[in-house]
Amino acid sequence: MTTTKETRAFQTEVKQLLDLMIHSLYSNKEIFLRELISNASDAADKLRFEATTDDALFEGDSDLHVYIDVNKENRTITIRDNGIGMSRDEVIEHIGTIARSGTKEFFGRLSGDQEQDAHLIGQFGVGFYSAFLVADRVTLTTRRAGLEHEHGVRWESAGDGEYELETIHRDGRGTEITLHLREEADEFLDSWRLKSIIHKYADHIPFPIRMLGTPLPAAEGEEEKPAEIETINQASALWTRSKSDITDEEYNNFYKHIGHDFEDPLANLHQRLEGKYEYTLLLYLPKRAPFDLWQAEAKHGVKLYVRRVFIMEATEDLLPRYLRFVRGVMDTNDLPLNVSREILQQSPAMDAMKKGATKRVLGLLEEMADKAGQSDGENQDAAANTDFADFWAEFGNCLKEGVIEDAGNRERIAKLLRFSSTTSDEQSVSLSDYCARMVEGQDTIYYITAESLAAAKHSPHLEVFRKKGIEVILLHDRIDEWLTSHLNEFDGKKLQSIAKGELDLSGIGENAEQEQKEHEEKVKAAEPAVKKITEALGDKVKEVRVTDRLTESPACLVSDQFDMSSNMERILKQAGQNIPDMKPILEINPDHELVIRLAKMRSKEKIADYASILFDQAILAEGALPEDPAGFVRKMNALLAQ
Numbered sequence: 001m002t003t004t005k006e007t008r009a010f011q012t013e014v015k016q017l018l019d020l021m022i023h024s025l026y027s028n029k030e031i032f033l034r035e036l037i038s039n040a041s042d043a044a045d046k047l048r049f050e051a052t053t054d055d056a057l058f059e060g061d062s063d064l065h066v067y068i069d070v071n072k073e074n075r076t077i078t079i080r081d082n083g084i085g086m087s088r089d090e091v092i093e094h095i096g097t098i099a100r101s102g103t104k105e106f107f108g109r110l111s112g113d114q115e116q117d118a119h120l121i122g123q124f125g126v127g128f129y130s131a132f133l134v135a136d137r138v139t140l141t142t143r144r145a146g147l148e149h150e151h152g153v154r155w156e157s158a159g160d161g162e163y164e165l166e167t168i169h170r171d172g173r174g175t176e177i178t179l180h181l182r183e184e185a186d187e188f189l190d191s192w193r194l195k196s197i198i199h200k201y202a203d204h205i206p207f208p209i210r211m212l213g214t215p216l217p218a219a220e221g222e223e224e225k226p227a228e229i230e231t232i233n234q235a236s237a238l239w240t241r242s243k244s245d246i247t248d249e250e251y252n253n254f255y256k257h258i259g260h261d262f263e264d265p266l267a268n269l270h271q272r273l274e275g276k277y278e279y280t281l282l283l284y285l286p287k288r289a290p291f292d293l294w295q296a297e298a299k300h301g302v303k304l305y306v307r308r309v310f311i312m313e314a315t316e317d318l319l320p321r322y323l324r325f326v327r328g329v330m331d332t333n334d335l336p337l338n339v340s341r342e343i344l345q346q347s348p349a350m351d352a353m354k355k356g357a358t359k360r361v362l363g364l365l366e367e368m369a370d371k372a373g374q375s376d377g378e379n380q381d382a383a384a385n386t387d388f389a390d391f392w393a394e395f396g397n398c399l400k401e402g403v404i405e406d407a408g409n410r411e412r413i414a415k416l417l418r419f420s421s422t423t424s425d426e427q428s429v430s431l432s433d434y435c436a437r438m439v440e441g442q443d444t445i446y447y448i449t450a451e452s453l454a455a456a457k458h459s460p461h462l463e464v465f466r467k468k469g470i471e472v473i474l475l476h477d478r479i480d481e482w483l484t485s486h487l488n489e490f491d492g493k494k495l496q497s498i499a500k501g502e503l504d505l506s507g508i509g510e511n512a513e514q515e516q517k518e519h520e521e522k523v524k525a526a527e528p529a530v531k532k533i534t535e536a537l538g539d540k541v542k543e544v545r546v547t548d549r550l551t552e553s554p555a556c557l558v559s560d561q562f563d564m565s566s567n568m569e570r571i572l573k574q575a576g577q578n579i580p581d582m583k584p585i586l587e588i589n590p591d592h593e594l595v596i597r598l599a600k601m602r603s604k605e606k607i608a609d610y611a612s613i614l615f616d617q618a619i620l621a622e623g624a625l626p627e628d629p630a631g632f633v634r635k636m637n638a639l640l641a642q
C-alpha cells in the first residue's frame with residue numbers, strides 16, 4: 001500500500017480547463033455548488049445500485065444524504081456525502097485527469113481569445129473543477145465503500161497545476177470536499193445564499209441535502225436552543241411529480257443538474273407510459289452539442305432508474321446511438337433491482353422502453369418541425385429562428401445517422417431531415433417541401449454531393465437543372481454520402497444523384513421531344529471530338545461522352561450508376577482507406593468553344609494538353625485538386641498566352 005505523500009501534476013488539459021473556466025464563468029460562480037452536489041448525488045446513486053447486490057457496502061449506514069457545512073471563521077464550505085467514495089486509483093483517474101476522448105483536440109481548438117472561447121466551456125462541462133471558481137485551495141478526502149478504513153485518500157490542490165495525494169485513515173465511506181474560499185467569494189459564506197442555490201438546482205434530486213439551521217433565540221429565562229440539522233431540498237424525484245405541478249423553471253433547473261449544462265434546454269418531454277410496461281420519461285433536448293458528440297465513445301446522457309434507484313447510464317440498449325444527444329431520466333417499475341446489467345440489457349422491458357422513448361423523441365421533433373413549418377408560411381426569416389432550426393444546426397447530422405441505423409423509423413426520420421438546395425443555402429428544405437415544388441413531369445428527387453456548399457452550389461452538373469427550373473438538393477456533409485446510400489426513396493419518389501449514371505430528363509419540360517432529337521444529333525456531330533479526347537486521356541477515364549447536363553461549362557465528371565461517387569472516394573481516401581481508383585466518365589459539352597477548338601485540332605500534343613485541361617478543370621469544379629496541379633497551371637498558362 002502507498003502511504004507516502006506525493007505531489008503529482010495535473011494533466012495539461014486540466015490546467016487549460018481551469019484557466020478557461022475561471023475566465024468564462026466568473027459571473028456564474030454559484031454553479032460550483034450545483035456541480036459538487038450533482039457529483040455527490042451520483043455517488044449516492046452508485047452506492048445504492050451496488051448495494052442492491054452487496055448490502056454490506058452500506059456499512060450499517062443506508063441514510064444516503066449530502067451534508068453542507070459552512071465555517072465562517074475559517075472561511076470554508078464543506079460538501080460531504082456518504083456515497084460510493086473513491087479509491088486512490090480512482091482519485092488519480094478522475095480528479096486531476098480528464099478521461100474523455102477528444103479532450104486534447106477540443107483544447108487544441110481554443111483560440112486564446114477569452115470572449116470567443118467562453119461559450120465553449122458549456123460544451124465541455126466543468127464538474128469537480130468548478131470548485132476552483134470560488135476556492136483557492138480545495139481539500140478532498142474520500143474512502144470507497146467496502147475498502148478498509150486505512151484505504152482513505154486525501155487530495156489537495158491550489159489549482160495551480162499540481163496536487164498532493166496521501167493515503168489516510170478514514171472511518172466513514174464517501175467523499176468530503178472542503179473549499180477554502182477566495183476573498184471575492186465571501187457571499188457563499190452566507191447560509192441563506194447557499195440555501196437558495198440548493199433550492200434552485202437541487203430541489204428535485206432524490207437525496208436530502210442537509211445543513212445546520214440557525215440557533216433559535218432563547219426566550220426569556222430559557223437557554224438558547226442549539227441549531228438543528230435541516231433538510232434544505234424537497235428531495236423528491238422531479239419526474240415522479242405530475243406535469244401540471246412542475247414549472248418551466250423547475251424543469252430547466254433539473255436539466256442543468258442532470259445535463260451539467262449552463263444553458264436552459266431547447267425542449268423537454270415528460271410522460272408516464274402505461275401499458276404492458278410502465279415507465280416514466282423525462283427527456284431533454286440540449287441547446288448546444290457537447291464537444292465530444294462525434295467521438296466514438298461519446299457519452300449517452302440518459303440515466304436509467306428502477307423505482308427511483310439509479311441503475312446505469314443509458315447505452316445503446318436504452319436509446320439508439322443517433323439519439324445520444326438526448327439528456328434525462330427513464331424510470332420503470334418493471335425491472336428487477338438486483339440483477340446484472342448484462343441481464344437487464346437483454347430484458348424485453350428495456351427493449352420496450354427503447355422503442356417507446358425513440359418514438360416519443362421523434363414525436364417531439366415532429367412537433368417542433370411542424371411549428372417551424374407554420375412560421376415558415378408566414379415569414380421565411382422566422383423559420384430560420386425556430387427551435388427546430390436550432391436543433392437541426394446542432395444535431396441534424398445525428399438524425400442522418402438515424403436514417404442509416406434505424407430502418408424501422410427511417411420514413412419518420414427522413415421527414416425530419418433538412419437540406420440546402422438550389423432554392424436555399426440554409427439547411428431548411430425538407431424532402432416534403434421539395435416534392436411539393438417538383439415541376440411538371442418530374443418524379444425523381446435530385447441531389448448532388450460535394451465537399452462544401454460552395455462546391456455543390458457551383459457544380460457544372462446543375463446547369464441543365466437551372467435551365468429547366470428543377471430544384472436540386474445540395475449535400476455537403478460527409479455523412480450525406482452514407483445517408484444517400486440508405487435513403488433511396490421518399491414518399492414513393494426515387495432519390496438520384498445528378499453526378500451519377502446517365503441523366504434522363506426526358507419527359508420534364510415542354511420541349512422534351514425536340515431536346516432529345518437535338519441531343520442525338522449533337523452526339524453524332526461530336527464523335528470526332530469524343531474520339532480524340534478518349535485517345536488523349538487513355539485509362540484516366542472509363543468513357544468520354546456527350547453531355548446533356550451542361551449548358552455553360554465545357555466538361556464535367558460523372559460516376560457510373562453503381563460506382564462510388566468521386567466525393568465518397570475522396571472522403572475514404574482522406575480517412576486512410578485503401579480503395580481502388582474509380583475511373584470517372586468525362587462528359588463534354590460540344591457547344592463549348594474549347595471543345596469546338598479541340599475537335600478541329602490535328603497536333604496530338606495540343607489535343608493531349610486541351611483534353612487534360614478539360615479533365616483537370618472538371619476535377620477542380622468538384623472542389624478537389626487535380627493529380628498534377630503544377631502541370632495543370634503550366635498548360636493553362638500556355639493556353640492563356642496563345
Ligand SMILES: Nc1ncnc2c1ncn2[C@@H]1O[C@H](COP(=O)(O)OP(=O)(O)OP(=O)(O)O)[C@@H](O)[C@H]1O
Nearest residue numbers: 039040043085086094095125126127128129175260
Ligand atoms: N463526490 C464524489 N464521490 C465519488 N466520486 C466522485 C465524486 N465527485 C467526483 N467523483 C468522480 O470523479 C469523476 C469526475 O467528476 P467531474 O465532476 O469532474 O466529472 P463528471 O461528473 O464525470 O462529468 P460531468 O460533470 O461532465 O458530468 C466522476 O465521474 C466521479 O467518478
